[in-house]
Amino acid sequence: MNRTDPSGTGAQNLHLAILIVITAIAFIANIAGIYFGVSLLTPLFFYIPIIIAAYWFPRRGVIFAVVVGIIQVLLIYSASYPDLPQLTYAVSTASFYILVAVAVVISSLSGDLKEKEARYREIFDRSETGIFLAQNEAGGLLIEEANPRGSEILGSLPEDLAGRPLAEFWKDESGRISFLQALVKSGFVPPFESSIVSSGGGRIPVLISASRLPANKLVITLTDISERKRAEEEIQKINLHLSTINHIISQGSESSSVQELVEKCLEYTRNFLEAEYGGAKIPVSNPSAPPRLFHSGDLDILREIEESGSEESSSWRRAIDEGESFVFSAAAIGESAHSGIVIPVPRSDGRTGVIFFACRSPRTYSTEEKKILESIAKETGTAVSKLQLSEDLVDANRKANLYLDIMMHDINNANLASLWYGDLLTEMVEGESKDLASRVIDGIHKSSEVIRSLETIRRIEEKEGELVEIDLDKVIRQEIAHLPDADIRFTESGVRVCADDLLGVVFSNLIGNSVRYGGRGVSVNIHVERSGDDEVTVSVEDTGPGIPDSVKEVIFTRFRQNGTSGGGKGLGLYIVKTLIDRYGGRIIVEDRNTERPHEGVAFRFSLRTYC
Known part of the structure; x- marks a missing residue:
């Protein structure tokens, strides 16, 4: 418990009451000693309340000792004047009161300071944030002391960091300039993102903040945010993955044909990979018909790959023909292609197409990029299947209408001929035969009416x-x-x-x-x-x-x-x-x-x- 601030008003009041009682007893003893002729001993009783007051109330203990000393001198003066030795003894005793009070206060405050220093040293040493005490010199910021976490971030022992310039690790010059400007302006630098280069050469993203101290010193804090950055990157990757899938899905709903869909997907993916060429091989609805080929970008790269006799070229062509995955990252195929990838495009009917991309510069394909490409291929395959079904339905409807037109045309021609012969027959016969001929003509009229009704229904559906x-x-x-x-x-x-x-x-x-x-x-x-x-x-x-x-x-x-x-x-x-x-x-x-x-x-x- 801090003696300068007793815990609770009750404890403080208790201390004050005890002090008053002891002080009163000391005064009574002192007055009795004066009147009974033992005044040389009784002033010593005042050391007890003076020591207690200085211990319990350090900020007021010296004042208390001064007041007690003055009262003691006044008491001796009133009882012994003009006895000079008695007055000299009283003044000396009062001075000793003050010295004792000062000594007790200093001892008490020293104990508090040591306690606080131990507490702050514990925080300093065990903090998960790097803490540096630095001197702001004309030549830059010099490290005076670093806690273990700060030493770990910079990759050096604490004793090896003393006297080294912070700029040796903090290479971000624009960040340092902004840091110093804020420090001069307000004496405080709020946390901002930058990066530190450790002794091992690794770049570490950090949050840097600082506060100015007296004597041109400052305390700097570095918080390693590598984990947060990695989490943010993962979230960005997931968002990119989802946005890519959403883009392909939206293209599938907006495109009116397989060609439009595939060309848009190739253009989007080619830009995503920064590839100079992209292509696709998509099976058509008719299993016996050859697959459709689509291209986007520089066809010269594709021709060079196809014409090269290298092993990578053979693997590339085989992967496209058989619908398999294939990647070449740093091997030149022809004069231009130095990296490429082939991704299968699964379809709901079990047949497989492919999308493939090639770059002029060597590059690798990360696991996340491959996952995104697989998602693009999957969604493209689903969208292509739906569009092909739609195109097949339109084609079937077109053929059905063609067959219906031909049938209606031929039936109408046959009905016209039958009506002509029926009218001719009714003029040539009489009696029951004429009645039968009239019924035949009625049947032909009904047939023509059915044809007209069908034509009207079709117009309604198509209109x-x-x-x-x-x-x-x-x-x-x-x-x-x-x-x-x-x-x-x-x-x-x-x-x-x-x-x-x-x-x-x-x-x-x-x-x-x-x-x-x-x-x-x-x-x-x-x-x-x-x-x-x-x-x-x-x-x-x-x-x-x-x-x-x-x-x-x-x-x-x-x-x-x-x-x-x-x-x-x-x-x-x-x-x-x-x-x-x-x-x-x-x-x-x-x-x-x-x-x-x-x-x-x-x-x-x-x-x-x-x-």
Whole structure:
């Protein structure tokens, strides 16, 4: 415990109380000695409280001794004046009080200093930070003392460092200049990064800080941050690895073709490796077809490697042909290539491609670089597989459309010829034969209708154009014009709706179904009414036999018509609903007269009036 600062107010008060009691006893004894004629001995009692006060309260002990001495002299003076020997003895005794107090205080403070020195020496010697005491001379910073950790950082014994300039180890001149400027300006240098060269020649990253001391001295601290730097480098490597993978993944999602993807990946990886040439050999979907070759950078390097007859050249070509790993780091192949690497590109179908790079300068490939290249190859292989599947799907769709076009063209030609012969046949025969010929013609018309429906569906699937505002009255009039003999009633509304050039198919199917299946004398009524600020409702009603409720629920399903299913039937209403959905509307089917369901059907659908 530090005697100058007793632990706790209670202990301090106790010491003060004891001192007061002892001092009071000494004063009483001294006064008694004066009156009983033994004043030569009783002043000695004051040494006890003086020593205790100087020990417990070093900063006030001397003052206490002075006060006690003055009081002692005054007491002797008042009792013995004009006895000169008595006064001389009293003054001498008071002086000794002060000397004793000073001696006790010095002893107490010396003990405290030794304790603190031992404590600070323990910190100095055992600190994990290098600590240096230095002298700031005109010639630079001279080391006076270093703790064991500081000596370890500099690679020398503590006794060998004394008197050596710090610049011998601290080669960072700009760092030293900034250090001295900050020291002169504020007397303190906050920690900053630099590097120290040890006696063994190794460069050690450190944090340096300093504080100015009296007599042109300073204390310098060096903290070895090698482990932190290594951790930061590992984090940077991991971040680089992840960013590389993310880049390849993003290229895979952004690229529209295998060629675009591979060329971007080669360019990115070539820049990453600082390689003058990069290439790739990627198998195509057809196993019997040769793989595709891609190049980026200086092709002269590749030609020199291919034309060289060295062992490294043979290993290089074999690795590319067989999809194996290969590295040459410091061997010249041809006149330009001095290092290169081949990395397999695994694919989901089990076949393997490769990516390969070559540099004009010799270089090695670190373990981390190889891991990154393997990740690039893996992600490239995955992305290539997906793009090839996509390209194969597009190609298959293109072929399917080609075959469908050919088939529809040939069927339409055959139908036209059959209709011509059918019409000719109906003019040549009578009775039951004529009826059979009419049925044949109806079948051909249905076949042509199926072909038209298929063509419409394909147009819907392929159409990617934006919707535009269209004159609804004009579309309806055009479709009515195709049925001049039908009883169709329509009042123009002057409305424009959001649709495309397939809107007429909606009315063609709905009006055509009413005329075709409504029976003799059927009447069709079309009317348009606004159902909101940005929407209209269109109704197509007829006076035919109506549609059963059970059929209404499935009537918009493909190949459904009048409650029966069969190939080539019922595509029309499926197309109608598909188009209405495309335009952002809704369509329902209900009885024209809810109380008399057999008196016609009504199709009602909504259309937006703006796009």
